[in-house]
Amino acid sequence: MEHASARQRFLILLPIPLIVSVAFVFSTAAYWLGDAPGYLIGFGFYWLWCLSAPLFLWGRRGLHYVLAAEDPLFRRKNWLLITLLSLTIAGAVWMYFIPGLALVSFGVLLFSPIAIINGTAEEILWRGVYVKAFGHNVVLGCVYPAIGFALFHLAPTLVFPAEGETFPFIMSTFALGLVYGWVAYRTKTARWTAITHSLAGLLAFGEPISTSMAWLIHR
Numbered sequence: 001m002e003h004a005s006a007r008q009r010f011l012i013l014l015p016i017p018l019i020v021s022v023a024f025v026f027s028t029a030a031y032w033l034g035d036a037p038g039y040l041i042g043f044g045f046y047w048l049w050c051l052s053a054p055l056f057l058w059g060r061r062g063l064h065y066v067l068a069a070e071d072p073l074f075r076r077k078n079w080l081l082i083t084l085l086s087l088t089i090a091g092a093v094w095m096y097f098i099p100g101l102a103l104v105s106f107g108v109l110l111f112s113p114i115a116i117i118n119g120t121a122e123e124i125l126w127r128g129v130y131v132k133a134f135g136h137n138v139v140l141g142c143v144y145p146a147i148g149f150a151l152f153h154l155a156p157t158l159v160f161p162a163e164g165e166t167f168p169f170i171m172s173t174f175a176l177g178l179v180y181g182w183v184a185y186r187t188k189t190a191r192w193t194a195i196t197h198s199l200a201g202l203l204a205f206g207e208p209i210s211t212s213m214a215w216l217i218h219r
Contacts, residue, residue, distance in 0.1 A: 007057055011133050012140070014053070015148035022046045023155040030159045036212035039159045043118065043209055046152070050121035053129050066128025069189040081183045085196045088179060089203070096204035104205050107214030114209050115201025120194045122149070127180055128190030135188060142185045146177030160208050 025045045030038025054062030073082065126149040134141035150173040154166070162169035180193040 008133055008140070010057070011053075011130060012144070015145075015151065018046075018049050019148070019152050019155060022049065022152065023158060026155045027158045035159050036215045039156065039208065039212045040216070042156065042159065046155070047117065047121040050125035053125050057129065057133070063124065066124055066132055067189060067191045067194065069187065069191045071187070073187065073192045078187070081186055081192075084179050085183060085192065088176065088196060088200055092200035092203040096207075100205055100207075105214065107218055108205050108207060108210045111210035111213040112202055112206035114213065115204065115206035116198040118206070118209060119196075119198030119201045123180065123184070123190040123194035123197050126177060127184035127193050130181075131184045131188060131190065135185075138185060142178065142181035146174055146181045149177040150174035156208075 022042060022045060026038060026042030028038075029041040032038075033041070051063070054066050056062070058065050126145045130145040131141050134144075150170050153162075153170060153173045157166060157169070180197065183196075184190050184193050
């Protein structure tokens with residue numbers, strides 16, 4: 001019980017050092033190396049945070065633990081969860097895939113699968129880890145990590161500002177975090193949100209991470 005309590009305290013505090021350190025790496029790397037390299041280094045550092053958390057908390061089984069699913073998603077009782085995930089995919093198609101299809105470069109398209117790494121890593125941390133640690137607490141298992149997920153997105157904007165105003169962008173990521181968080185909370189796994197998040201990222205061509213990678217190759 002004490003071990004579980006220590007784990008939960010760690011996760012409650014985790015967003016603070018994560019966001020601060022990642023923001024520092026994004027801004028410092030971009031200052032010294034340029035925007036595109038700094039952006040990639042910032043995300044690489046962020047992914048290390050995401051993937052290290054379950055390994056630190058549960059050892060070698062940590063990644064499997066947060067992605068394991070006891071029941072299939074496509075069951076009649078999960079119709080609302082399936083609908084929510086489908087809406088996020090539809091939103092990615094409408095907002096990114098359709099407008100960007102005629103404009104996307106070959107380089108960006110080539111590196112767009114990087115979205116799979118990003119989507120999976122983010123869901124492992126912000127959904128899987130918190131759901132497994134706070135499986136019966138909707139506030140700490142769903143809402144709290146959605147806040148951390150949203151605030152993290154301030155860090156990349158230190159290099160490449162969000163399109164439009166920052167506040168609406170952060171609120172949209174918070175809303176997305178709530179949707180993914182609710183699905184993970186109900187299914188007790190990050191598997192389905194990781195798949196959906198990765199697919200949505202692919203439909204957005206993995207930008208601006210893929211854009212930064214393409215710039216480095218073709219500069």
